[in-house]
Amino acid sequence: MIQYSNQTRILVAVDCIIFGFDGSDYKLLLIQRGFAPEKEKWSLMGGFLQFNESLDEAANRILYKLTGLEEVYMEQMHTFSRPDRDPVERTVAVAYVALIDIQKYKQQISDKFHAHWFRMNELPHLIFDHEEMVEMAKDQLRYKAALHPILFELLPKKFTLPHLQAMYESLYETKIDKRNFTRKVLSTNMLVKEKEKDKASSKKGAYYYSLDESRYKDGFQTVLNFIPKNEMPGAKE
Template sequence: MKYSNQSRVLVAVDSIIFGFDGSDYKILLIQRGFAPEKEKWSLMGGFVQINESVDEAADRILKQLTGLEDVYLEQLHVFGKPDRDPIERVVAVAYVALIDIQKYQQQINDDFHARWFLIKDLPKLIFDHEDMVKTALERLRYKAAFHPILFELLPEKFTLPQLQAMYEGLYDTKIDKRNFSRKILSTSLLKKEKDKDKSSSKKGAFFYSLDEEYYKENFQSILNFIPKNEIHMLSE
């Protein structure tokens, strides 16, 4: 039995995959492998199969195209303009993924010519993927002001200056060093390591690592790392 007088609509998932290389934010793109727009730059995406949920499809496609699994992946928004795909009526469910670039490069799947692009220097994307990126960036900026999701972008060990640079880069703003350090250390999210990063100075900066258990238990805690005026601008 089928619903009568109804047209077929395909459901796709597309993932906006963010990475941070220590100084700049990047997005992972692939060259589309089939028409239309074959070999044009695209977000990671594919169609939902008949026997899987939308979330399961997002996990499957991410693993297929990048080799990664168990990464931060959150449903973002539904994009459903009737003419968004020139071939068929396709509704796309967009996801945001946050990936440690160093970890990704060790598992890269070369079959789809995946490449990291600076957010400020993206090539022209297919369909409405540029709108997806814009929406994802707005969501990431808003959510990162209140929840520690940006830690998903960091390697196992990092310094406070690296962490601060990550927040400053996302909001394109300068944050007071002392206030930032005080706030982040007061959360108890970090564990101080014994070794230092001396790549930028003789004195060096201590490495820190994330307390994974505390992080999972307190993921929804409000952090307010970002100056209030920045948060106000994001909520307007």
């Protein structure tokens, strides 16, 4: 086997930043690390790239190992390569962001890793540079969600418009005009109105909607501008 001479071998890790939304709060799925260093400390779900797999394959393997999920929305975010980021060996970490429906998959989370959903404003201290990864992922999610319907990946099969609006308001920590938001969302023609209503929060209730999967996939890369400019990430009040 031919190898490049005089080169140091470097480990490649893949870390998954897994977001969910429970109807009122964004949550992050964390595990307790099972080995030293930082054993039993809170960590993102991760693992090392294997010789016979791509980065995307590794990320999907790691996510499936924890959640039992396949075909989940996930994308590569950033590579973290500070030489001292891992105290054991020189390790480059590639971070992925995944969005999953908490309600649908909460029973599938593996107990093996002592996994737990944490509210975003109640996160524990994380190992290594994982907190930096999470902050970058939050910024990226705010940016992309203002332009594309990626937050729909967090929704259950049937949802209400107030539920959808609450998801956007929670992400941007702001109030959004209900009329404008509803008009913009319905104008995409991606939603299908169901016959039944959710009457949990009021007697009048709110109609359930579901996604028209074909329109959703076709329009996923279109710029939608659900969030007004003054409520965009980084906008000044």
